[in-house]
Amino acid sequence: MLSFLYRVFVDSWVGRIVAGLFFLAFIGFGMGDVLLNIGTERADVAARVGNRPILVQTYQTALQTEMPQVAQSMHLADPSQIPAATREQVAQQVLGRLMLQAEIAEAADRHGLIVPDSVVRDEIFSIPAFKGRDGQFDRALFNDRLRRSGMTEGRLIELVQQEQASRVLLQPIRDGVAAPDVMVRRVFDFEAQTRTIDLVRVPFAAQDVTATPTAAQLARYQANHPWEFTVPEYRHARIVVLSADTIGQRLDITDADLHQTYEAQAQTFNQPERRSVQIVTVPTEDRARALAAQWTDGGAWASVQKNAGKDAAAVELPGIKVGDVPSADLGKQIFAAPANATQGPVRSEGGWVVFRITGISPAHFSPYDDVKQALHDKLAHDRAQALLADRVQKLQDAIAGGGLDAIPTDLAATAVSGDLDAQGLTHEGTPAPIPGSDAARQAIIARVFSQAKGANPELVQGPDGVWYAVAVDGVTPGHVQTLAEAGPKVASAWQAAARRHMADEQATAYYTQAAGQGGLGHVSPAIAGLEHSQPILPMQPAPEIPREVAALIFRLSQPGQSVMTQADDSYVVATLTAINHPDPATQKNLYDRVRAGLGQSMGDDIEMSYGAALEGIVKPKPNNGAIQAVMAEVTGQQKAGAAQ
Known part of the structure; x- marks a missing residue:
């Protein structure tokens, strides 16, 4: 069953929260609440694929789980800072993945894939949650967990059968994908290379305009730029x-x-510490130690998940409180551990645990005076x-x-x-x-x-x-102002245009000299105010480098080439002075992450193509109202027409 969660769900966004819920249930004693809450929402359907509903709660939870990871990948401190357009795109992609998972399950049924009873039995017997202290399947524990969850044995067997059938269809798609070495090297070289530049800025405001415009010049400027002098x-x-x-x-x-309201909402103003954790549970201490030794870097999570094994649980749990961890001892250790350091092995009710804290939100208390208004x-x-x-x-x-x-x-x-x-x-x-x-x-x-x-x-x-x-x-x-009406405004605009023109001429002269002499650093006499940058990365340009310049620099093919562009109220001329191509052997972790990312992306593309083909057979039926409501909440926007 945990293999199902990994293969079919964990590799997708929604699976992280689904697997997380099952994990928390299995290592502690909260499984009943989790599954009962899932089951009570069946009337709230976002979409239906064949006979399979996609619940609004499942959809919304998947989005709320994914947003912190999207924010982290964009180097943002909080998901609320993600642009609304990006949040909507993520919402659409998550819904597509949920539909794909349902389509795959339908395809497995349609192909009549039959799972032998022995395979189902072995899978259920391998679930750590159903094993006693001796490591063997415990029938009494099994019955107790099912009873408390509200799940019947028949329903569990049905889920495992669906998992095994879906695996036959899906696993070859994912496992058969490998990014070509030449592609990995090209992407790695782009992401890891650094470039240095020389640049000079020519601010508009620094130009000294000594000429006084004549009446004819002002009249011509006003006539040529009527939009600047229009009264609405x-x-x-x-x-x-x-x-x-x-x-x-x-x-x-x-x-x-x-005061009465403040006391009634005390829990809102007294937020406990929350942590995001990546956690793996395996049956034996030796395997846990091996995983801990492998897990030396935050970027190794993908390989840790892959190598955890069929009978392991490897999940991400974002923003949990200490009370969310059913095992009190494990909860204490998770909330005492430092960030970005692998911890364990730790013994728990469900097996041996290795974990890594990926984010910490400190506890926060808001005094009455601070929230009174x-x-x-x-x-x-x-x-x-x-x-x-x-x-x-x-x-x-x-x-x-x-x-x-x-x-x-x-x-x-x-x-x-x-x-x-x-x-x-x-x-x-x-x-x-x-x-x-x-x-x-x-x-x-x-x-x-x-x-x-x-x-x-x-x-x-x-x-x-x-x-x-x-x-x-x-x-x-509204009307266009006459020269007499616009008066000083025309003179000021003429002066600003003259300063901009002078800056353009000066920057163009620098660019022409740089292009002819092999770069700004070779111009003679030396250019006053010439800046020499530190090495910059394509994905993380230095903050002191204008973004317009950084975007152009990484389009140049060799040192000595120059560019000119406007950045804010200046013209900037820059010369590429060096390109450093890194050796994959010295940055193995990054190289492996690039390979894993490309493999994941290619697998996603193939999987989505397979899903598109399945859509021609099983037509998804979305509930647009429910989908728009979820998207509106996630993107922070009102539904269209809601305010009419």
Whole structure:
């Protein structure tokens, strides 16, 4: 069964959490809660493949498990920093993998793969969770674990049979993939090579423009750049906004209320330490010692999983608390161990354990004074939410009866008025003081510029629970400013353009000299301000090197070549001075990681191609509403149309 979790699931994102749940259940006594919780969600289906459902909980858990690893690979401190587009891409890939796993199981059934009873028996007997202290299968322990999990013996046998049948289809796909040596070497050479450069920066602001533009020059500049001197259309609008926030701002929340809420949510403000751990359980101490000796580097996890053996459990458990580990002794050791160091062997109820801490989130305590304002805002919002529907009705009646001049003050609606452009800016260039979230503000501004002048106001529901009404009573058309109107703005723009042109000329001269003389370092006389970089990597360029330059440098084929580009408010000229090609023998861990990564990627591609072929036979039936809800939560975005 653990082999099934490794072969079919552990190599995929979703499998890490599934295998983790089984692992925690098997080494301790929490198996019942895990499996019962999984079983109670069957009505909540994200997709169906044949007769097999993909549960929303399974999908969401897989995403939440994968995001920290994606953040780590992007060198981000927290998954919340992952761009929304990347999070959505990961969400789509995880769903595809879940569907592929279901399709493979369906294919195994369709091909009529029959697993002998002896194979099923041997597989179940090899599961460490069902072995007694003597290392042999314990029928009483087996019955007890099944009873507490709510799983029948027949269901377990069915799962093992499915695993064995799926393995026949899937294992040759994964095990038969090997990245060619020439490919491994090329990718390794790109990732591990370092380059050094010479560069010179020519800032725009450093250029000294002594000439004074003539009236004719200013007029020509203004005529050639009309978009720089365009006054936008302004509309004078009166706006009324009603939301839980506007109501909450006028509610009286006492200190007693806040203290009571703080005490009720004490667990939220007192976060225990959490750790991410990679952990392997094997039946014997000798095998555990051998794995510990092999596991000398954080990058060796893939080979550790592969070499752990058929009867081992090798899983990653991100962000666990000490109480999440069913074995109290093992939990103490995990939370006492240093990060990035292999620990063990350690004896546990399920066998011998070797583990490695890959991340530590320290315990955090938030005093009452630090969260008082946030508690106040949340409590006021919650209470206001209960009042909102009634007040919306009263506001609608008031607007229908007398417009925006007949709104009772006790409704806690907020009224603002003034001129604004289509970007929501005032004449001074500051945002108009429209209450609400960015989405609500954008909806209100769009309403101001789509509603006819003098039209009767209507109460409209906008994003984030905001209700608003708009009256437009003045429109000032946009126009291109004359030279007299633009005045000093044209002169300032002319000066900025002149400085940029001078910087361009100077940088171009440096580039031409560098191209003709073999690099910036060979230009005579020597260039003032020439910088010599430290070795830089393609995947981790030095922070002092502009990213625009780093991107171009790794496109050059040989030292002595130069590039020129703009970076922020400067032109930069750079010369590639050296390329260092590393020896794989001196960086064996990196070379092995590249080989393993390419093999994994090629296996994924072949597996997905196989899955695409299976889709022609077993058509997945996604539940788009459930999928979009999960994606919206993961990406931090609202579902399309949810705010309408």
